[in-house]
Amino acid sequence: MLELPRKIICEASHVAVLTGAGISAESGIPTFRGGGGLWRQYRVEEIATPEAFRRDPRLVWEWYESRRESIARAQPNAGHRALAELARRTKVTLITQNIDGLHARAGSPEVIEFHGNIWRLRCTQCCDARLDERVPLPELPPACSCGAWLRPDIVLFGETIPPDASYAAFGAARSCDAFLVVGTSAVVYPAAALPGAAMERGTPVIEVNLEPTDLSDRTLFLQGQASKLLPELLC
Ligand code: BV8
Numbered sequence: 001m002l003e004l005p006r007k008i009i010c011e012a013s014h015v016a017v018l019t020g021a022g023i024s025a026e027s028g029i030p031t032f033r034g035g036g037g038l039w040r041q042y043r044v045e046e047i048a049t050p051e052a053f054r055r056d057p058r059l060v061w062e063w064y065e066s067r068r069e070s071i072a073r074a075q076p077n078a079g080h081r082a083l084a085e086l087a088r089r090t091k092v093t094l095i096t097q098n099i100d101g102l103h104a105r106a107g108s109p110e111v112i113e114f115h116g117n118i119w120r121l122r123c124t125q126c127c128d129a130r131l132d133e134r135v136p137l138p139e140l141p142p143a144c145s146c147g148a149w150l151r152p153d154i155v156l157f158g159e160t161i162p163p164d165a166s167y168a169a170f171g172a173a174r175s176c177d178a179f180l181v182v183g184t185s186a187v188v189y190p191a192a193a194l195p196g197a198a199m200e201r202g203t204p205v206i207e208v209n210l211e212p213t214d215l216s217d218r219t220l221f222l223q224g225q226a227s228k229l230l231p232e233l234l235c
């Protein structure tokens, strides 16, 4: 089952990788649409929006504070480490939808954070942005020195992807000679369009997931845990 995907990865000169919440599930961080996908009575698409933040910044901050607390307890797993090792062996463009920072902590040298990073805060008024890894934060919502609210430096639903991240990610998807998609339900766009951008050029797409997704009829689908399968793909 793994011979062909391993051969593709080993012979590739540039591997683009897209990861989602599934790669961090084994680090104890709940995914969005799996069993633990609900938070209180909200769906992520309802609470992770700029309108929700404007309407009730404290409620949205409580959701992200709970995420910061679970992420602070998490450690990178063998799946994250395998991708960091792959980057030591060949050219890798690692694109993640995750905001947990675990790829960088696992040693991946460059990470395109397609949806931002939960440890960075940015001001809703002035251009102030900073890392703040305190858990818990002293006050919710945190305030900027200019008096406005600070928000997580992440992409909420209805917001655009940072242009430099989008440009680099689609550029890699269109120029790589192997595409690896790991632990994503492939329902959130534009991230979910990245594998298709590789497929359009005839690039092989290898998919690692516990269960099939909308991509799986067009990918080399490997069913299983990322922490078990990714180390197997290294040569
Ligand atoms: C945009 C925030 C346009 C940070 C996230 C209606 C209204 C508004 C927008 C839309 C709309 N309809 C469609 C849209 C577009 C929308 C979208 O795609 N919605 C979806 C729900 C239909 N997209 C957007 O809004 C994007 N922006 O389109 O802007 C625009 C254009 C011009 C001008 C203005 C605007 C912005 C999208 C970014 C949203 N922010 N996160 C945060 O809280 O994290 S997305 C959120 O979902 C997370 O980032 C997450 O990463 C992402 C995707 O989820 P997955 O990572 O795939 O996680 P999921 O739980 O779904 O799946 C986990 C998978 O892992 C499963 O398949 C499971 O089987 C597998 N798995 C589990 N364990 C393992 C495993 N696999 C392997 N091993 C394991 N151990």
Ligand code: ZN
Pocket (backbone or CB within 6 Å): 123, 124, 125, 126, 127, 128, 144, 145, 146, 147, 148
């Ligand atoms: Zn400010």
